[in-house]
Amino acid sequence: MKIYLDNAATTKLDGQVRKAMLPFYKEKFANPSSIHFSGQKNNLILEDSREKIAKNLDTTSDRIVFTSGASEANNFIIRGVMEANQDKGKHLIISAIEHPSVYDLAKDLKKRGFDVDFLPINNKGIVEVDKFKKLLKKDTVLVSIMAANNEIGTKQPIEELIKLTKENGSYFHSDLVQAIAYEDISIDKLNLDFASISAHKFNGPTGVGIAIINPKIKINPLIIGGGQEGDYRSGTYNLAGIVGLSKALEISCSQRKENRKKVKEVRDYFLKQLKKEIPDIKINGCLKRRLPNNLNIRFEKIEGEAILIELSSKGIEVSTGSACSALNLKSSYVLMALGLKDEELNSNIRFTLSKDTSLADIDYTITNLKKIVKRLKSFSPIK
Ligand SMILES: Cc1ncc(COP(=O)(O)O)c(C=O)c1O
Known part of the structure; x- marks a missing residue:
C-alpha cells in the first residue's frame, strides 16, 4: 500500500505526458537549433509547444523563456531584473514566506548591496495590503510575491498587490508554482510582468519550467553563450521536457x-x-x-x-x-x-x-x- x-x-508524471515525450528520447532526438531537416522539424514542435503554453497561460509566446524549473526561473527573473535596472533603484520587496529560491536569493542580494524588504504575513498566513503600501518606495524596482505558498497553501491577494505596484511604477513577479494547478490564472489579465512555473508540480516532468518575462523590461541574461531563448538562457533545448510541460499544462488547465x-x-x-x-x-x-x-x-x-x-x-x-x-x-x-x-x-x-x-x-x-x-x-x- x-x-x-x-x-x-512533486507529482506523478501523467501517462499521456510520458507518451507525448517518448519520441523525443527515441527517433525525434535532433537538436531544434540544427539547420538540417530533423532539427527544423523539432524546432517547429518547440515553437508549437511555446504557443500552446502561452495560450493556456493567456499570454503571448514572446514572453515564454524555458528554464530547468522554477528555482532557475525565480533566480533569473529576480537577479536579472534587479541587476539590469539599477538606474531605476535598488529596492526589492518579497514576502516573508517565499520559496527558498526567492527568499535566499533576496538575502544574497541584500548582502550584495541591494535594499530588500520582507513583507510579513499575519497569523492567517496572508500578507496585509496596508503593510505592503507602506513598503513601496520611489526606488522600488521589483516586488515578488507568490500566488500560493508551498508549505501552508495560503493564497495571497496578488491582484491588489499588482495594481498598487504598477501605480508605484514598479514591476511585479509572482511565483505561480503551487497555484497553477488549481487557480484560474491569466497572465495578461493579471497584468503580471514576470512569473515562474514548474512542470513537475502539475503532473509534468522534472527539470523543466518557464520564466514568463516582459520583453520590454530590462533583464540580464541567465546563461550566456549559444543564443537560445532570445539570448536570455543559452543551452541546448530539453525538447522532451518542453513537450511534456506543454501537454501537462494543457491537461491540467482543461481539468x-x-x-x-x-x-x-x-x-x-x-x-x-x-x-x-x-x-x-x-x-x-x-x-x-x-x-x-x-x-x-x-x-x-x-x-x-x-x-x-x-x-x-x-x-x-x-x-x-x-x-x-x-x-x-x-x-x-x-x-x-x-x-x-x-x-x-x-x-x-x-x-x-x-x-x-x-x-x-x-x-x-x-x-x-x-x-x-x-x-x-x-x-x-x-x-
Ligand atoms: C513555490 C515554489 N517555488 C519554486 C519551487 C522550485 O521549483 P523547481 O523544483 O522547479 O525548481 C517550488 C518547488 O519546490 C515551489 O513549491
Missing part, C-alpha cells in the same frame, strides 16, 4: 475546475475526520484562502519527524512543515512567520493531496495516524 500525500513536493472541486471535497473530508479522531490538532494558516489540496497540521507535543517516519513505514508519504527539501532540517521560516512558538515549530505535518487521492486513501491515513499519534503521545516527555 502506498499513499502519496506529498504532491506539493482544473473539476480537480479543484474533487480535491477540495477529499481534503475537507480529511480535515473532518482528523478533527473527529485526533481532537487536539491545529491548522497552520487560514483554511478559507488556501489551495484545495493543502493541509498543514500541528500535532500538539509530538515531533513532526517522528510522525513522518512512522507514517512512511505504513506506506503513507507526507512532509514536515519545512521546505520541499528534507535536506534542510532547520525550522520552517514560513511557520515562524506565521507566529508559531518555538515549541510548536517541530510538530507539523504537511499533507498535500492530488486529483487521484481517494476517500479510501484518507481513511487508511486516518486509521494509522490515530494509532501513531496515540503511541507517540504516550512516550512524549512534554505533557
Whole structure:
C-alpha cells in the first residue's frame, strides 16, 4: 500500500505526458537549433509547444523563456531584473514566506548591496495590503510575491498587490508554482510582468519550467553563450521536457475546475475526520484562502519527524512543515512567520493531496495516524 500525500513536493508524471515525450528520447532526438531537416522539424514542435503554453497561460509566446524549473526561473527573473535596472533603484520587496529560491536569493542580494524588504504575513498566513503600501518606495524596482505558498497553501491577494505596484511604477513577479494547478490564472489579465512555473508540480516532468518575462523590461541574461531563448538562457533545448510541460499544462488547465472541486471535497473530508479522531490538532494558516489540496497540521507535543517516519513505514508519504527539501532540517521560516512558538515549530505535518487521492486513501491515513499519534503521545516527555 502506498499513499502519496506529498504532491506539493512533486507529482506523478501523467501517462499521456510520458507518451507525448517518448519520441523525443527515441527517433525525434535532433537538436531544434540544427539547420538540417530533423532539427527544423523539432524546432517547429518547440515553437508549437511555446504557443500552446502561452495560450493556456493567456499570454503571448514572446514572453515564454524555458528554464530547468522554477528555482532557475525565480533566480533569473529576480537577479536579472534587479541587476539590469539599477538606474531605476535598488529596492526589492518579497514576502516573508517565499520559496527558498526567492527568499535566499533576496538575502544574497541584500548582502550584495541591494535594499530588500520582507513583507510579513499575519497569523492567517496572508500578507496585509496596508503593510505592503507602506513598503513601496520611489526606488522600488521589483516586488515578488507568490500566488500560493508551498508549505501552508495560503493564497495571497496578488491582484491588489499588482495594481498598487504598477501605480508605484514598479514591476511585479509572482511565483505561480503551487497555484497553477488549481487557480484560474491569466497572465495578461493579471497584468503580471514576470512569473515562474514548474512542470513537475502539475503532473509534468522534472527539470523543466518557464520564466514568463516582459520583453520590454530590462533583464540580464541567465546563461550566456549559444543564443537560445532570445539570448536570455543559452543551452541546448530539453525538447522532451518542453513537450511534456506543454501537454501537462494543457491537461491540467482543461481539468482544473473539476480537480479543484474533487480535491477540495477529499481534503475537507480529511480535515473532518482528523478533527473527529485526533481532537487536539491545529491548522497552520487560514483554511478559507488556501489551495484545495493543502493541509498543514500541528500535532500538539509530538515531533513532526517522528510522525513522518512512522507514517512512511505504513506506506503513507507526507512532509514536515519545512521546505520541499528534507535536506534542510532547520525550522520552517514560513511557520515562524506565521507566529508559531518555538515549541510548536517541530510538530507539523504537511499533507498535500492530488486529483487521484481517494476517500479510501484518507481513511487508511486516518486509521494509522490515530494509532501513531496515540503511541507517540504516550512516550512524549512534554505533557
Ligand atoms: C513555490 C515554489 N517555488 C519554486 C519551487 C522550485 O521549483 P523547481 O523544483 O522547479 O525548481 C517550488 C518547488 O519546490 C515551489 O513549491
